[in-house]
Amino acid sequence: MTQIPPAPRAVERLSEITEDDVAALGIGTAVLGTGGGGAVHGAQMMTERALREHGPVPLVTVDELEPDDVIVLMSGIGAPTVGIEMLAASGQIVALRNEAERLLGRPITAIMAAEIGGSNGVQPIGWAARLGVKVLDADGMGRAFPDGAMVAMNVAGVPCEWAVQSDVVGNISVMKTVDLHWLERHARALTVASGSICIATHYPMTAAMAKGAVIEGTVSTAVRVGHALMSSSDPVAAVSRELDARVLMSGKITDLDRRTVGGFVRGSVTITGTGADRGRMQRLELQNENLLVLEDGEVIVSVPDLITIIDAETGHAITTEMLRFGQRVSVLAWACDPIWRSPRGLELAGPAAFGYDLPYVPFEGAAR
Known part of the structure; x- marks a missing residue:
């Protein structure tokens, strides 16, 4: 008897990301990654574990953000080939968050992927679960790009006050540069010095700053693409x-x-x-x-x-x-x-x- 595959979960508008969504998310972000963003397999496993341990992560739109919410971008930076072998260190994301909150002087309440492509579209879900914050259904690129200056906020003219970067050894670097091109140069040099892979956070934004300056709906799109692939012959x-x-x-x-x-x-x-x-x-x-x-x-x-x-x-x-x-x-x-x-x-x-x-x-x- 031929088994009919189950209908894909309706994902036009997700309100949360659960462990069951991660496989579809990983498939979709790999497609949207245009070859980059890092291989998703390791990110999927780490994210599934984080959601299993800490529960689902709320997924919110820009319009659902509160006026006092603070969003930051989080992503891996470096060579995808190295990222396959060099995994994040225990506590690395917490140290990164702590330094960012010290600079902000207030708690971070939401994470947004810098790029929806590849592992950088998956990892923020796991990081959010571990940090107990929500995720914005948006990203800064709508794909993956290799240069940190290539983000929608830069197109929209939203300034980036600072960036924080951490490596697996425990080094924390704070960068305040004149523009994102200089930030890319400094961050890339630090990444090479750290073995060509790091985790970074930058672009602190309020809801008002994010409106019209981010590419919305991309997390839901990635999940939808993943379900379409998995459910089709x-x-x-x-x-x-x-x-x-x-x-x-x-x-x-x-x-x-x-x-x-x-x-x-x-x-x-x-x-x-x-x-x-x-x-x-x-x-x-x-x-x-x-x-x-x-x-x-x-x-x-x-x-x-x-x-x-x-x-x-x-x-x-x-x-x-x-x-x-x-x-x-x-x-x-x-x-x-x-x-x-x-x-x-x-x-x-x-x-x-x-x-x-x-x-x-x-x-x-x-x-x-």
Whole structure:
């Protein structure tokens, strides 16, 4: 007798994140991570344990925040390849919170993911459970980016007063820089000195500051994408529909150039088409995340639009550090949040911000 899989949990508007949501969340954040944000498996296990020990975490919208709420961004920083092997230290997140509250002079009541992509979209749920605070159903990128200056609040002109960073040894660093570009330089140098992986918090905000300056609903979106993949017999198509994405090509990885330099994973991956795409070849440029797709010398998609490599059979995303020669994959692309298409958004996260001398051409998602 054929078993019918259970209907996915309705996740259009989640009010809390439970242990049962973490698997779907991890799948969704891996897809939204565009290759970056760190592999989700370890983050999933730690988050599930935190929720099992401390209970569900409230998930709130910007409109549900109280006027006296204080939100901070929390994320890992460094090279995803290193993050697989170097786990957070016991008490590291508590030390980070304590220093942030010392600077604030008041308690932190909510955490927001700096980026919804990859492990950085999952870990804040576990951290919130351990710290006893709520999570904002939003993030600073709507995806993953490799540079701390590439956040929606910076596009919106919201200032960042300070940042705190901790490593597994117990070092705590406080940074007050003139802008986020300088913060990225200082934070990256400290991260490299600490073994290329750290945890950081920055951008303290009130509810009024967050309104219109964050990308809302992304935690719920990630869970929804995860449930769509898990409940479908055609997961690639299910994820594409959920995100209004287009499958650019399916094929096999035939060349991979990947190296860790200056706290980043850099390189490129070449995919040779199979099946209906036989005879085609695409190259993706990487800097932690997938930045460009090129075919026959033409740019097909470019940052800030989203590009994700997924397993051609299971639909699960493959992060840059997990790419392997011979993998059978599909390349998905879809449109970014409108904030990144503004002049300021493109200045911060368009092709030129990554050193590419080419114009940005908006990608319009699924073919109609």
